[in-house]
Structures are given as structure tokens and as C-alpha cells.
Amino acid sequence: MHRLRQLLGWSAMRNFHHASSSLVQVFSRRTALSPAAVATLEDVCGEAELRRGGDCLVRPGEASRALFMVSGWAAEERVLSDGRRQILRLILPGDISGLRDQPTRSGVSALTEVIFADVGALRSLVMAGRVEPAIAVLWLGFAAQQEARLLDHLTRLGRLSALERTAHFLLELYERLSHAGLAHGLVMPMPLTQEQLADHLGLSIVHLNRVLQQLKRDRLIESRPRQIVFRDLTGLAQLCDYALDAQILGRQSRPIQRPGLVAVRV
Amino acid sequence: MHRLRQLLGWSAMRNFHHASSSLVQVFSRRTALSPAAVATLEDVCGEAELRRGGDCLVRPGEASRALFMVSGWAAEERVLSDGRRQILRLILPGDISGLRDQPTRSGVSALTEVIFADVGALRSLVMAGRVEPAIAVLWLGFAAQQEARLLDHLTRLGRLSALERTAHFLLELYERLSHAGLAHGLVMPMPLTQEQLADHLGLSIVHLNRVLQQLKRDRLIESRPRQIVFRDLTGLAQLCDYALDAQILGRQSRPIQRPGLVAVRV
């Protein structure tokens, strides 16, 4: 527990002890929940587990687990026999992985240090129709949202160039993190290595690196150690035919006119 | 109706009059249905509609319709502002498109002449939990299967070369058509133009054409006017790291030794 505290810091430690309350938060942020529904969620949420980055959470082919991500990032991925890897989707804090109970050929692994809780019991209730309607509807909504993101990603991989692909993905990520309250202003966390990014975008590490530099050179983004700063949201969106959320567009989206005043510590 | 008969031929005409029985067939092939469940399906199935190839069935952004495909092939697709198109998934006879009721940015359009029926009423029942459990379970199973195929497709587009991609897709298609009883022996129908194939595989028409020729030259497949013949299933599967269904592997999968005896009319 000593080492744990070192690794996590205080806010993560709190989450570690309150996986179920975090789960309730995620649900109640979208609909009003009856006290009974809240009780169900609290009751059914498994204990929080901690894993280090790189660890495997669900092996491919196994009966898929339903995991509620409390903190840290994970990925559903597929690895080919020759080692090539494709990251199929990212699992961010507040997301649930394994909404369906069918086993799949994909595995889930931690991209950073993660804390998560098993919500297989909740999934069983939903699948059996033995849960408050509000919760069932939300569950289906999550599934629909995840599938919509898969379709976006398909379009990215199939028809966008490397530059467009990267821009498009960064914007999607920004919207997701913003809605989860994890992006602040025009800054979002970026704990992924370039290798992980490349495996998600279907690019080589080297080329992804060059693409990122291009985006910086064009003053569309700026990168800090484990963060990305957006300098021109509309420019990015135009570049890749992205339909920006109006709410997010409201933030300063014009290119910054006086670069001298911006902290450009890289 | 005169013209209709010309276009369709007799078997399609029968389907045209029996969309609901076709729907029942698809469900009952997978589980034993109670008489009540059968009645529900028959009751809830919309009238059959006919559209020509190229027609739009669901416009992007519209409230998505739930469509049961009776005959012909359709596609869920996305079109970028500059005209690039990505076909996200194919809808084959027996498939249901629009399992979720959220509107999406994708459209659905007919790739060939199609006959389909609206099953929005069935979807509503399922979503509201007011349907026989057997039907609800199957509905969720369809959704899971579709999502699994999306993940396969993501891996194809992200990490496979054009040759692998094409081989992989042909095998998936063969398995789907076989299970639907639409492939006979090592022959499967292929009503798609090379442009449609290319839009699905994220390739250019020209390159797709060359890839197909490569596959023929390597004696992996053979093509007839609107069909594809598999000459070496295991070879194809090895080429693209595909886990072939054992049942299908059982069919003659060794390369044909005496090419002289095979009709090579191209």
C-alpha cells in the first residue's frame, strides 16, 4: 500500500476506494437515477483492481469481462501472428469495456497504470432484463456510442491520409475527454507513447512522429510532456472533415495571434 | 409488376411476397421459437420494398431505420465531403441493418437490386423489453456478431496489406454466405463491382483489380462473371492469418492438382 500511494497520488487513491461511487457518477451524469437504481449499481460493482501499464486485462478468446475503468487508459486490441498490432478502441476513465458478453478474438490491455472494477454482474442483470429500465437504456446507449466510434475509426483507417487520420483522432479524443471532464480548456492529457498511438492509427512509429511534427509546424497543436494543447481547433477540424461539437467549438478556436505570449516550453 | 417480374425472376418474386416468412426463417434457424414468438415476428414485419442498385435506403443523419434484407446486397457507408467513400459493412440477405435506434452519420444504400422489409416495430419492442426473451437474445446476438465483424474489418484496414486485406475479406464473405446458405461448394456469388469492393477495402479501383489478378495468378481464386470460386482455401487463409471455420475447411481445400480438368473460362 505504501508503493501504491507513491504510484497513484491522492486523487487516484480516492478513486481506488470508491470504484462504485465513480460508477454511479458516470450513470447519474446522464439520467436521473432512482434510489433503487443507485443501490443496484453500488451493490453490483466489483472491487477495484490495480494493474501496471502493459498488463493484460482480458486475454483474447477468453469469455469477455465487463470492466468499468476508474482511472488510467486501456485498449482493446488485436495482435496478428507476426506481431503486428491493431488497437481497436481506447478505454478511458468512465468507459465500460466488454458491454457484450460474447467472447471475442480481441484482448484488452492496460496502456497506462489503471484502476478498474469488474461489472460482470451488472452486465448479467442487463442482459437478463432484470435491472431498472433507466440503467438498461444507458447500457444500450453506451454500446451504441461505442459502435458509432468504431464506424468513425473505420472511416479514418480506410479513407483518411496519415495527417487527416491523426488530426481526426486527436479531435475525437479531445471531445471524449472533455465530456468526461478530463480536458481543461484547450489542454488534454496524452499518456500514450507514440508506438501506442501508431498502433491505433495503423501507422508506423516513425511516420506518426513526422505527422505530429507537421501538425506542430502548422501551429495546429502543441505538445507538452504528457499533454496536447490545441492551438487551432477549427483548422484541425477542416483538415480532416471533422464535425466539431458546437459546445467545444465555443472555446477559443481561432489560431493564437501572439505566439510570444504563449508558454512554448517543449 | 410486369417489369418487376422481368427484373427479379421467380425465386426473388416469391421472397417479395414473403418477407415475414423469410424473417421467421432467419430467427428460427438459430433457436427454437415458440408459436407466440413466430406470431410476433410475422405480425411485426413491414411490407417488402423493392429498390434498384445505387438507391439510398437510409440517408445519413436520419433516424436510422431497422431493415431486414430479404434479397440483394446493401451497404452501410460514409461519404466524405470531397467524395471519398468508405463502405463500413455489407448487409447480406438475412441480415438486419440498424439494430440500434440511434441516428448515425452513416447512410445505407443498395449495392444491387434489393428487397427488404422495415422491422422498426420489432426493434422498438426489443428495446422496450416487450418481446419474447428468445427474440431479444437473438437480436442482441446479431448486434454482437456485427460488432465482431467491425473489429475484424478494423484490423484489416489498419494492419493488413492490400493482398492480405482482400483475401481476408473474401474469406469472411464466404463464411457469411455459406452460413446463409448462399454459397454452394467452393463457389460464392459476387455481385459487387470492383469499385464497391475497393470502397469497402479502402483501396483504389485500379489497385484492387491488380490484387485480384494476383490472387488468380497464384491460383488461390478464380473469377466468373458474378461469382468467385475458391481454389485453395487454406492457402488464402495462411496468406492473411485468417482463422477458418473448421466446418468450412472440411470442403476441398487443397489446391487443385489437375488444372487441365477445371473449366477456366474467364
Added chain:
DNA sequence: CGGAGGCTTGACCGGGATCAATCAGGGTGG
């Protein structure tokens, strides 16, 4: 201080896109 993991850079190559022309089949109108 050394080592490892991750980022950056340069040189080179090849897969696949693009442009352009030709060919084949099938439907249409004269």
C-alpha cells in the same frame, strides 16, 4: 555511471494512388 525505453532524424525503397487510355459486354435506338 550505465542501461533501457521512448523520441527524433536521415536515407532509401516499395506499395499503392493517380492519370490516362483501351477493351469488353450489354442495353438502346434507329
Added chain:
DNA sequence: CCACCCTGATTGATCCCGGTCAAGCCTCCG
């Protein structure tokens, strides 16, 4: 019945995006 055309398949020539190989570099840690 035949000339015509329109769509889709094919082929060749050329280009460039993005992969690969190989160093070097930085930073964090033990």
C-alpha cells in the same frame, strides 16, 4: 440487325505517401 454508348474491367506509366532500416539522442532510474 447494326451502330452507338455507357458502365465496368483492364493495362501501362508515373508519382508520392508512408514503411523500413539504422543511427543518434534524451531522460528517467537503478
